[in-house]
Amino acid sequence: MNPSDLPFDTDAMLQGLRSWVECESPTWDAAAVERMLDLAARDMAISGATIERIAGRQGFAGCVRARFPHPRQGEPGILIAGHMDTVHPVGTLAKLPWRREGNRCYGPGICDMKGGNYLTLEAIRQLIKASVATPLPITVLFTPDEEVGTPSTRDIIEAEAKRNKYVLVPEPGRPDNGVVTGRYAIARFNLEATGRPSHAGARLAAGRSAIREMARQILAIDAMTTEDCTFSVGIVHGGQWVNCVATTCTGEALSMAKRQADLDRGVERMLALSGTTDDVAFKVTRGVTRPVWEPDSGTMALYDTARGIAERLGMSLPHGSAGGGSDGNFTGALGIPTLDGLGVRGADMHTLNEYIEVDSLAERGRLMAGLLATLA
Numbered sequence: 070m071n072p073s074d075l076p077f078d079t080d081a082m083l084q085g086l087r088s089w090v091e092c093e094s095p096t097w098d099a100a101a102v103e104r105m106l107d108l109a110a111r112d113m114a115i116s117g118a119t120i121e122r123i124a125g126r127q128g129f130a131g132c133v134r135a136r137f138p139h140p141r142q143g144e145p146g147i148l149i150a151g152h153m154d155t156v157h158p159v160g161t162l163a164k165l166p167w168r169r170e171g172n173r174c175y176g177p178g179i180c181d182m183k184g185g186n187y188l189t190l191e192a193i194r195q196l197i198k199a200s201v202a203t204p205l206p207i208t209v210l211f212t213p214d215e216e217v218g219t220p221s222t223r224d225i226i227e228a229e230a231k232r233n234k235y236v237l238v239p240e241p242g243r244p245d246n247g248v249v250t251g252r253y254a255i256a257r258f259n260l261e262a263t264g265r266p267s268h269a270g271a272r273l274a275a276g277r278s279a280i281r282e283m284a285r286q287i288l289a290i291d292a293m294t295t296e297d298c299t300f301s302v303g304i305v306h307g308g309q310w311v312n313c314v315a316t317t318c319t320g321e322a323l324s325m326a327k328r329q330a331d332l333d334r335g336v337e338r339m340l341a342l343s344g345t346t347d348d349v350a351f352k353v354t355r356g357v358t359r360p361v362w363e364p365d366s367g368t369m370a371l372y373d374t375a376r377g378i379a380e381r382l383g384m385s386l387p388h389g390s391a392g393g394g395s396d397g398n399f400t401g402a403l404g405i406p407t408l409d410g411l412g413v414r415g416a417d418m419h420t421l422n423e424y425i426e427v428d429s430l431a432e433r434g435r436l437m438a439g440l441l442a443t444l445a
Contacts, residue, residue: 072439073382075195077431083174085112086187086430087167090176096154102130102213105153109133109186109211116194118209127221130154130213134229137193139206146206147444148233150226150396151186151240152215156419165421175424184425185239185412185433186211192438204445205234215396218257218357223399230400230407235371235444238397239412242433243387249410250364250372251390252398253325254332257356258339260286260302260320264349267314276314280307282349283318286342290322298326298335321356325392329361359394362401371406371444378439384432411437 094105103125110120110133118135125131133153136142155178157165167176189209196203210229212222219226230236242248262283267276283305293300300322307318324339326332336355343353364372372388379386397409413433415425 070199070201070442071381072378072435072442075199075435075438077191077195077434079427079431082187082191082430082434083169083427085191086179086184089183089187090167090179091162093157093159093162093177094153094155095158096129096156096214096216098159099125099128099130099213101159102154106130106133106211106213109153110135112190113209116190116197123225125213125221129221132213132222132225133211135209137207139203142206144206145232145234146208147441148229148236149189149207149209150212150230150236150238150400151182151189151209152212152396153183153186154213154216155181156216161421165423169427172427173424174427175422177423180241180413180415180423180425181418182240182412184415184430185241188413188430188434189239189437192434192441195434195438196442201442203441207441208233212396218359218394219396219399220357226396227399227403230403230405234406236397236400236405236407237411237437237440238395238407238409239437240395240397240410241412241418242410242414242429243391244414244416245387246384246414247387247389247410248372248375248408249391249397250368250388250408251401252359252362252394252409253327253390253392254329254361255359255394255398256324256332256336257358258322258324259354259356260322261352262286262318262349264314264316266316269312269314273314277348278314279318279349280315282346282351283307283320286351287320289342290339293335293338297328297331298324300324300335300339327361327390332361359398360402362398362407364390364401365404367404367406368401368408371408374443375408375436375440378443379436382432382435382439384436
């Protein structure tokens, strides 16, 4: 089977993708994510998949697991792992409406990663329509919480990956049309400052501001960044009344490193910030962590297969490790051959300018179809 012969229709793909993108699904809105999972489950069921819903926990939505008909169903096969949550709150469509401008198409979550999830489903559809039997059974797992570190579904992803031979992750492709064969280690931290209240107008000096201590610590955390390990604070909440010295201030920080040892040292430095200064307590606790994923021989063999398919399609397919975690961190770290970054090309993810390159829908769809039809 030559994947270049499959009749991918870009306009039809855009029409289907639009319904997914316009179903806004921010991580923390479980009902919204469930609506998105409903759409995906329906589309996969129409294509013949057996659908299972896995209940959510910790306040998150659940998962959808879809298994497509195959004579070897139940044997180790191919797991396609994608997330349906986005960073964009409900209402973002008013600021970032679906629109196409030449080879760009815009919308919240279109690149990260609904476009990649959709082209994967289209690849499966094309193979079914062409009566191409894949050597291995295919399982699709769509999850609800990747954008916050996958706290509620890591165990499901890892368990499903262990039941399969390969894991394909349709996160956004690289700008050079590359794919991802490794990812950096990531750790999240919860920050809490606790001060002493007072009336900010009448008795300012009697108080000890938790906000002030948090601000001081943010500068210290940012200053810890090196080429080997980065640190950043992305969330801060503090105070309730402007005329009260704030008693509490909370925040969240992120650290990323190319090597696990560097991240481990970074974790130690972060935890060492805990203590009390001028009667204000500052506490750092660990949040969710993504292990470093370094490519092994199995992943590189999988990549070589993908590169060969890309060459037959007339495309180059560079590869490399990438920052910004994904659920491929978990499966790759388990030693299961994993190929990430198989989704659409695009840019400005997590912003109000997020877009995809339209021509990458069919290009990457053919690559995905070729992989599914080849891996054995």
